[in-house]
């Protein structure tokens with residue numbers, strides 16, 4: 001395979017390699033994704049995003065999402081803002097419909113970035129999914145000082161633990177244990193939330209398939225939904241992540257979650273052939 005042009009983008013430090021497969025198909029094997037994700041020998045990313053054509057009525061592009069460990073996810077909030085910003089800058093449009101495995105996401109330019117309608121928060125135990133029936137407002141899972149989380153699917157699985165001090169949680173210790181808990185057959189993104197006020201939440205994350213990241217857009221949505229379900233926050237909240245703030249609204253009329261935040265391009269480059277050569281675990 002020849003070298004491939006890419007963009008390096010990020011949303012609040014959650015960083016992406018973005019590939020454009022609209023004109024020419026691009027298949028990335030998990031082993032290739034892991035090589036590109038390597039921050040010493042590759043380019044480094046939290047997620048690899050592939051923009052693909054779509055036949056779905058109403059959709060402008062399809063976005064494939066690969067984690068740094070090569071696994072695929074249904075949702076990536078920060079990545080959706082970045083892909084939307086990139087394509088909208090290219091076409092001059094102010095709106096874009098991005099199809100993902102989790103559904104069609106309407107995006108529009110907003111002051112300081114992009115607003116994404118992340119679709120409805122899904123709250124059934126099969127939606128997360130869980131290994132067995134359980135109340136998603138009080139999941140029966142714990143590790144160390146973390147217990148009694150709320151389960152939310154934003155198209156990908158999230159467990160949100162409420163804590164008195166988010167900074168005190170050793171997220172890289174407890175995160176991998178909880179990510180692989182048998183309650184989560186597809187593993188889960190693990191978030192801790194400290195309520196700073198009814199309109200302000202502090203959120204830290206251990207991302208499924210990645211580890212600690214500076215920000216997780218779908219996780220910020222899940223954190224807001226969890227806090228609202230528990231009666232701890234209003235319908236519109238700022239979520240404070242390591243990389244900055246996102247504005248999240250859980251709309252009462254249709255249950256959709258709206259996320260607003262920045263999307264930035266760091267640089268453009270070419271993925272070298274050695275990163276793309278025949279997959280080692282094909």
Ligand SMILES: N[C@@H](CCC[C@H](N)C(=O)O)C(=O)O
Nearest residue numbers: 073076077078156216217218
């Ligand atoms: N960083 C993303 C979430 C990416 C996917 C996640 N790690 C998963 O496996 O579900 C975001 O901004 O939402």
